[in-house]
Amino acid sequence: MVDKKLNPMQLYKLLPQTNCKQCGMTCMAFATRLALREVELKDCPPLHENPQYATQLATINELITPLLAAEETGVKLDDTMCTGCGNCVVVCPVDASAEPDTASGKAARSTDTVFRVENGTAKIINLEKCRRFPPDRMNCRVCEQGCYVKAIEIW
Ligand code: SF4
Ligand code: SF4
Numbered sequence: 185m186v187d188k189k190l191n192p193m194q195l196y197k198l199l200p201q202t203n204c205k206q207c208g209m210t211c212m213a214f215a216t217r218l219a220l221r222e223v224e225l226k227d228c229p230p231l232h233e234n235p236q237y238a239t240q241l242a243t244i245n246e247l248i249t250p251l252l253a254a255e256e257t258g259v260k261l262d263d264t265m266c267t268g269c270g271n272c273v274v275v276c277p278v279d280a281s282a283e284p285d286t287a288s289g290k291a292a293r294s295t296d297t298v299f300r301v302e303n304g305t306a307k308i309i310n311l312e313k314c315r316r317f318p319p320d321r322m323n324c325r326v327c328e329q330g331c332y333v334k335a336i337e338i339w
């Protein structure tokens with residue numbers, strides 16, 4: 185289950201810290217508002233335009249994407265209820281297209297799926313690939329319906 189909050193200081197350390205104000209504020213103010221989702225990462229042009237910040241940009245995206253995906257899709261997995269049956273991997277259409285063998289019950293080998301069962305418990309590893317996430321925004325609930333112990337909930 186993803187329930188982490190973004191830490192403004194952690195975000196600030198990954199921003200250019202030049203206070204150029206192309207975003208209309210200081211880097212610290214931007215980090216604070218980014219943590220609150222009041223601005224978007226694309227609103228910091230230097231971070232995207234200057235190759236010297238490529239690693240920092242990738243790191244911030246790694247921090248933000250799972251939280252955004254949790255908010256946008258509403259998909260939650262309570263791993264304390266999961267029995268590791270693997271049904272979510274099998275029924276998710278994204279997983280079926282990333283790994284057609286999962287549709288016949290075989291374990292996923294790549295890390296391109298939404299769900300993955302590790303050590304007997306399902307984990308969400310790429311929720312940004314879910315069909316509920318933009319730009320698709322489909323009203324898919326197949327994983328929720330396919331989890332017989334109700335470990336998956338979509339709100
Ligand atoms: S545009 Fe980016 S680098 Fe410039 S002040 Fe805003 S956050 Fe800092
Ligand atoms: S379908 Fe439910 S119980 Fe089965 S692996 Fe997925 S989350 Fe766990």
Ligand code: SF4
Pocket residue numbers: 259275276277278279298313314315316324325326327328
């Ligand atoms: S809502 Fe649909 S696309 Fe998204 S994770 Fe569940 S089954 Fe996959």
